[in-house]
Amino acid sequence: xxxxxxxxxxxxxxxxxxxxxxxxxxxxxxxxxxxxxxxxxxxxxxxxxxxxxxxxxxxxxxxxxxxxxxxxxxxxxxxxxxxxxxxxxxxxxxxxxxxxxxxxxxxxxxxxxxxxxxxxxxxxxxxxxxxxxxxxxxxxxxxxxxxxxxxxxxxxxxxxxxxxxxxxxxxxxxxxxxxxxxxxxxxxxxxxxxxxxxxxxxxxxxxxxxxxxxxxxxxxxxxxxxxxxxxxxxxxxxxxxxxxxxxxxxxxxxxxxxxxxxxxxxxxxxxxxxxxxxxxxxxxxxxxxxxxxxxxxxxxxxxxxxxxxxxxxxxxxxxxxxxxxxxxxxxxxxxxxxxxxxxxxxxxxxxxxxxxxxxxxxxxxxxxxxxxxxxxxxxxxxxxxxxxxxxxxxxxxxxxxxxxxxxxxxxxxxxxxxxxxxxxxxxxxxxxxxxxxxxxxxxxxxxxxxxxxxxxxxxxxxxxxxxxxxxxxxxxx
Ligand SMILES: *[C@@H]1O[C@H](CO)[C@@H](O)[C@H](O)[C@H]1NC(C)=O
Ligand SMILES: *[C@@H]1O[C@H](CO)[C@@H](O)[C@H](O)[C@H]1NC(C)=O
Ligand SMILES: *[C@@H]1O[C@H](CO)[C@@H](O)[C@H](O)[C@H]1NC(C)=O
Numbered sequence: 001x002x003x004x005x006x007x008x009x010x011x012x013x014x015x016x017x018x019x020x021x022x023x024x025x026x027x028x029x030x031x032x033x034x035x036x037x038x039x040x041x042x043x044x045x046x047x048x049x050x051x052x053x054x055x056x057x058x059x060x061x062x063x064x065x066x067x068x069x070x071x072x073x074x075x076x077x078x079x080x081x082x083x084x085x086x087x088x089x090x091x092x093x094x095x096x097x098x099x100x101x102x103x104x105x106x107x108x109x110x111x112x113x114x115x116x117x118x119x120x121x122x123x124x125x126x127x128x129x130x131x132x133x134x135x136x137x138x139x140x141x142x143x144x145x146x147x148x149x150x151x152x153x154x155x156x157x158x159x160x161x162x163x164x165x166x167x168x169x170x171x172x173x174x175x176x177x178x179x180x181x182x183x184x185x186x187x188x189x190x191x192x193x194x195x196x197x198x199x200x201x202x203x204x205x206x207x208x209x210x211x212x213x214x215x216x217x218x219x220x221x222x223x224x225x226x227x228x229x230x231x232x233x234x235x236x237x238x239x240x241x242x243x244x245x246x247x248x249x250x251x252x253x254x255x256x257x258x259x260x261x262x263x264x265x266x267x268x269x270x271x272x273x274x275x276x277x278x279x280x281x282x283x284x285x286x287x288x289x290x291x292x293x294x295x296x297x298x299x300x301x302x303x304x305x306x307x308x309x310x311x312x313x314x315x316x317x318x319x320x321x322x323x324x325x326x327x328x329x330x331x332x333x334x335x336x337x338x339x340x341x342x343x344x345x346x347x348x349x350x351x352x353x354x355x356x357x358x359x360x361x362x363x364x365x366x367x368x369x370x371x372x373x374x375x376x377x378x379x380x381x382x383x384x385x386x387x388x389x390x391x392x393x394x395x396x397x398x399x400x401x402x403x404x405x406x407x408x409x410x411x412x413x414x415x416x417x418x419x420x421x422x423x424x425x426x427x428x429x430x431x432x433x434x435x436x437x438x439x440x441x442x443x444x445x446x447x448x449x450x451x452x453x454x455x456x457x458x459x460x461x462x463x464x465x466x467x468x469x470x471x472x473x474x475x476x477x
Pocket of ligand 1: 298299335370
């Protein structure tokens, strides 16, 4: 191999490795056999309805009967009375996709017949019973360039082992002489038609439905979530797994996330229809996006603090005696901001973070100029309670004891400790409730339209949160 070729190969390999590394999902969705069974129930109902609208073309032909001669026949106005799919199941085909097997389906049709033998003509009606219909449908799942799921029938076969026609009318006996030929034509016609309808139903119903999965969802004025598929869904022996990017982004300026998701392996639970795995990456990109969007800044003014507490230099001169002399009876404000996005971790005990918050105090002069007074740096252990409500991950935070240090002062030194109860009040009565208000609205889970979740399970594992749920589909109308 030439040096140049080697260099190209190395670059390609490096690119591949980089790609492999980048495709760890931030969020995974697992659909268990129970979930597939549930989806299958609804799918079969749709297919039954579609098959019920099956239209068969007229058929005609010639037939030669001993001692009678050439018989010209026509079958027209074929009308399907019903198509029933009483037995079916869906199964996982590892590394391939899904297979739907329908057995002992049956249909009833009627129609008109017409025959012509020399100059004799007659017509009548007939009933057709189709039994022992076996249909096998292979569904292939994929993802497109937008990261939306795709699906298609990769194979379909229909086998009808029993067709019975009963012709009535004066010359019905004639038909009954060659019914075998007519039956086999009708059977072939039906066999192809059924698979065409299956393919059409998948394209027209299933595919558009799957594409209602919001792969990029704007979730509020500041951020969105990228739920695009990072790979085609994979079928294993027990579940269908869908790897999603699972990344929050700032709507104003989406930037590359400076960390990447760790591998996420859901435990082999299967009691619920669906499981979601939200990696710590998912939550950390949330913090990163909100921080980038400037949403982690709070102004604390007298207007937002509990009544009776005055945020002014008179109040603070109890802790900082020199303040009253420098800015007599002057209103104060505090600006809380996170110098960097808080980083949270998830372990079996739950979700926790130790955010660092800068608190800059200002005196607001009569000309409304803000003069910086001092800067505190706060930290504390924050824990979160997580739940699922209306298809959203909701949460609430709780903060333990807050530690703080004086980072900088323009008003000389003072005993910082004395500010403890004020700092506690700011954190627990102002900041946490405001964050919780937002967290209580929650963040949407990646769900296609008209899905409701119930029987919610919340479990923490190393580096990810696992949610389990059963689903209910609300048909339109
Ligand atoms: C906070 O107050 C500063 C002025 O002190 C202002 O520039 C900023 O927009 C305010 N931020 C918020 C989030 O209200
Ligand atoms: C400042 O706070 C004190 C109580 O600490 C209060 O009596 C005073 O009215 C406040 N001043 C202003 C301008 O709000
Ligand atoms: C947070 O918790 C850890 C251990 O759980 C402890 O070492 C640390 O001091 C705590 N931090 C604060 C600010 O309380």
